Amino acid sequence: MRIIHISAEIAPVAKEGGLGDVVYGLSRETNKRGHPTSIIIPFYDILEIEELEDLFCSFQNFPVKFAGQQWNNRIWTATVGNLKVYFIDPDHPARFFSRGTIYGCHDDVERFLYFSKASLDFSLAKMDADLIHLHDWPTAIIGALANEEKTVHKKEIPPILLTIHNMDYQGRCAPWEINKIGLDPQNYYLPDLMQDSLYPEALNLLRGGIIYSQAVTTVSPSYCKETRETYIGEGLEELLKGRQEKYSGIINGIDFDYWNPKTDKHLPSHYSTETAQKFVSAHHSIEGKKQAKMALQERLKLDPSEPRPIIGVVSRLVPQKGVHIILHAIRSVVEKGGQFALLGSSQNSEIQQHFEQIQRECACNPHIGLNLKHEERLAHMIFAGSDIFIVPSNFEPCGLTQMIALRYGTIPIVRKTGGLKDTIYDRDNDSPEEEKAAGFTFEDPTPEAFDQALGRAIGLWRNHPGEWRKLMLQGMNHDYSWKKPAQEYLQLYNSLLSVFLS
Ligand code: ADP
Numbered sequence: 058m059r060i061i062h063i064s065a066e067i068a069p070v071a072k073e074g075g076l077g078d079v080v081y082g083l084s085r086e087t088n089k090r091g092h093p094t095s096i097i098i099p100f101y102d103i104l105e106i107e108e109l110e111d112l113f114c115s116f117q118n119f120p121v122k123f124a125g126q127q128w129n130n131r132i133w134t135a136t137v138g139n140l141k142v143y144f145i146d147p148d149h150p151a152r153f154f155s156r157g158t159i160y161g162c163h164d165d166v167e168r169f170l171y172f173s174k175a176s177l178d179f180s181l182a183k184m185d186a187d188l189i190h191l192h193d194w195p196t197a198i199i200g201a202l203a204n205e206e207k208t209v210h211k212k213e214i215p216p217i218l219l220t221i222h223n224m225d226y227q228g229r230c231a232p233w234e235i236n237k238i239g240l241d242p243q244n245y246y247l248p249d250l251m252q253d254s255l256y257p258e259a260l261n262l263l264r265g266g267i268i269y270s271q272a273v274t275t276v277s278p279s280y281c282k283e284t285r286e287t288y289i290g291e292g293l294e295e296l297l298k299g300r301q302e303k304y305s306g307i308i309n310g311i312d313f314d315y316w317n318p319k320t321d322k323h324l325p326s327h328y329s330t331e332t333a334q335k336f337v338s339a340h341h342s343i344e345g346k347k348q349a350k351m352a353l354q355e356r357l358k359l360d361p362s363e364p365r366p367i368i369g370v371v372s373r374l375v376p377q378k379g380v381h382i383i384l385h386a387i388r389s390v391v392e393k394g395g396q397f398a399l400l401g402s403s404q405n406s407e408i409q410q411h412f413e414q415i416q417r418e419c420a421c422n423p424h425i426g427l428n429l430k431h432e433e434r435l436a437h438m439i440f441a442g443s444d445i446f447i448v449p450s451n452f453e454p455c456g457l458t459q460m461i462a463l464r465y466g467t468i469p470i471v472r473k474t475g476g477l478k479d480t481i482y483d484r485d486n487d488s489p490e491e492e493k494a495a496g497f498t499f500e501d502p503t504p505e506a507f508d509q510a511l512g513r514a515i516g517l518w519r520n521h522p523g524e525w526r527k528l529m530l531q532g533m534n535h536d537y538s539w540k541k542p543a544q545e546y547l548q549l550y551n552s553l554l555s556v557f558l559s
Contacts, residue, residue, distance in 0.1 A: 058550060060087055060094045061186040063176045065159060065169065065195040067096050068315075069433065070108045070137055073159050074373055075309070075457045076192055076222050079276070082312035084140050086543035092550075093141075095184065097176045099154040099168075100133055100146035109135040109142075116183070121147070121175040124237040130175055132183075138315075143184075145175045161404045166230040166262070167237065169195035174238040177202050181212065188550050191219045194228030197266025201240060201251070204269040216553035219270040221263065223454050224284055224291040225377055228262030229253055235260065255292035267296055271553050273304045274546075276455035277476030281306030289452050289475075307546060308479055309455045310539035311464065316440075318345070318465050318533075323437035325352040328466075330533050333526070343529070346441060346466055353442025356435065357426025359396045365424065366395045366518045368511070369443030369467065371436045371458055374403035374412060374429075379449035379472060385504040386447060386511070387415065387425060393515050396424040398439050402431050440465040445514050451502050453477045459496070463532035468525075469496040470510045480537070484528060485513060494535040495528055 062084055066077035080096060088094040106112075116132040133144040147153060153168040162168060177199050180186055191199050197219055206212040232242035232252075245251040246260050250268060253261040267273050275281050281304065284290035285297045297304050314320075319329040328345025342350070354361045368390045372378045383399070390397045403409040412429055419425040428435055440446070446462035448471045455476030459469040471477040477498075482488075484495040497514045499506040518525050 058092045058187045058547075058554065059185060060084075060092055060188050060190060060550065061180050061184060062094070062096045062190045062192065063173070063180070063196045063199060064096060064098055064192040065172070066192075067098055067137065067140075067142060070105045070142070071098055071101050071103070071159060073431075075276075075455065078311065078457055079220075079222065079309050080192060081138065081140070082310055082315070082539045083543055083546060085138055085312060085314075086310070086539035087547060088140060090543065090547070092547070095141040095143060096137075097143045097145065097180065099172050100131070100144035101159060102155040103157055103159070104144075108137060111136050115143075119175075119179060119183075121171070121178055122239065123149070123171050123174060130179075132179060143179070145172055145179070147171060147175065165195075166228060166234055169228070170198060170234060170238050172196070173199050174202065177206075181206070181214070186215050187554060188215050189217045191217060191266060191270065193220075193222050194226055194263040194266070197228065197270075198235065198238070198240075198262045199266070200269035201235075201245065201265040202238060205240065216272075216550075216557045217270045218272045218274065218549065218553060219266040221267075221273065221275045221284075221454075223377075224263075224275075224289065224293055227253075227264070227291065227293070229256055229259040230262065232260040253292065254295065264293070264296060267293070267300065267304075271303070271556070272549060273297075273300065274549070275304075275306050277308045277479045278306035279478050280452075280454045280475035283452070283475060305549075307542050307549075308476060309457060309460075310542045311457055311460050311537055313464070313538040316461050316464050318349075318441055321437055321441070323434040324349055324441050330530055333530055342444075343466060343526070349438065349441035350444075351442075353398060353438045354396075356438060357398055357428070358423070359398070359426050360423035366444040366515055367398050367442060368395050368445045368447060369439040369462070370397075370399045370401060370447055371439050372399075372401045372448075374401040374408050375405060376408075377451055377453070379451050379502060380408055382449035382472075382502065382504055382507050383447070384411075384415070386449070386507065387419070387427075389504070389508055389511060391422070391424045393511065394519075395445075395515055397426065398443055399427045400430070400432065400435050400439055402429055440467060443467045444518055445470060445511075447507075447511075448472070448477055449499075449502070449507055450474060450477060456480070460494075460537040463494050463496075463535055463537065466529040466533050468514060468528055468532060470507070470514055471496060471498055472502060472507075473498045473500050483510075494532050494537070496532070
């Protein structure tokens with residue numbers, strides 16, 4: 058089966074959050090299993106060029122009709138981790154993808170409408186796909202575009218699957234915007250179609266993907282249920298409930314080659330469950346991880362003189378991620394004798410400025426290290442060098458960082474919501490479940506509930522190093538690779554294909 062992903066991100070060349078990781082990890086796994094998988098993304102000016110192999114221009118003048126005019130596009134091709142990636146590079150005066158960022162421009166809707174139209178046209182004209190896999194609002198409208206190609210222009214269109222990674226972002230816009238890609242708003246801006254249910258004056262691109270794709274997935278069974286049944290659906294509850302026969306949740310994996318403490322190029326030392334044998338069993342760390350902790354302390358100027366657990370965070374700093382609890386945790390961790398290491402950045406200028414203020418206030422504190430940027434190397438150093446990792450989200454579609462932390466022997470404390478609930482059970486209060494790994498969890502999104510879990514984690518780290526070590530090794534051995542999720546996606550792809558062929 059030939060699979061094409063059309064996405065705004067792919068790690069490690071263009072990544073803002075988990076979407077990039079998922080497209081990369083899932084594609085590599087299906088490719089490895091003999092299903093040629095390619096990806097189409099925009100040719101951003103911020104691509105990590107050193108991650109691209111054999112970059113060349115495969116088409117100089119691929120034409121795309123947009124807003125009543127024809128525009129030429131260069132189509133670049135490169136290899137990323139064995140995957141073939143196509144990049145759309147438009148010759149358009151708005152320079153859609155030369156903005157120094159993936160998202161956050163005033164014309165994001167227009168930028169991604171252009172990308173959606175160009176990608177679908179290119180894949181239908183030049184690629185022979187059996188299935189097209191879309192991701193999130195930036196490419197969701199391809200569902201509607203493809204439906205017009207099929208019903209109006211009588212073209213043969215492969216089945217389309219949409220994965221929603223986060224309902225918080227839906228691509229709301231003025232109805233006339235879709236004129237630019239040749240869709241008539243009169244046919245779509247209707248209450249049971251693409252008219253937004255919370256903001257009726259707006260058209261909602263994500264709704265288009267949900268309605269016109271042959272199947273819709275989200276990234277965990279719990280988030281699938283929460284979005285159908287509660288306010289977490291952000292206004293899409295009724296639509297999703299009405300289409301529940303084609304809507305399901307598949308938990309994400311992480312790329313076990315990329316996130317691997319045994320080989321990670323960003324770490325000063327390497328380790329694995331095997332190297333753990335070399336350490337005395339009563340110690341709560343393992344050879345290699347201890348050096349990673351020292352390197353992290355040096356990088357963030359944390360005082361290494363006394364044994365203290367490092368509590369790490371790597372996160373976009375948006376309300377979804379429980380920013381109020383993260384802010385509270387900075388002081389609470391230090392009061393409980395730990396050190397706090399945060400890497401995070403925000404598109405929300407109010408939140409970013411607030412953290413910058415705290416960063417200035419804590420500059421001289423030897424137990425607090427805050428870095429407010431996006432940096433791949435430091436992310437890896439925090440996953441490896443911390444003892445505990447916190448994910449206190451208000452809601453969480455899946456969450457990758459708790460699974461990455463486990464892979465690096467760092468014990469997660471998570472709030473019981475969405476994918477966090479599906480991946481981590483509480484080692485003190487829940488009975489062990491085979492599909493989940495052990496950590497610490499809390500229910501209420503409050504500083505008090507968080508403190509209770511933090512106290513239990515730090516207590517175990519300090520007073521029962523042998524137990525802690527067991528927990529670490531259990532987490533490192535847990536299989537959160539793409540093996541199982543990719544199998545589920547392939548089953549879904551196959552079922553869509555068999556309906557299409559019948
Ligand atoms: P989301 O997609 O909602 O941001 P996920 O947990 O699914 O959350 O994925 C987050 C991914 O982004 C992880 O790979 C994490 O390491 C990475 N990440 C988040 N913030 C940063 C940052 N400031 N610097 C580097 N990587 C980051």
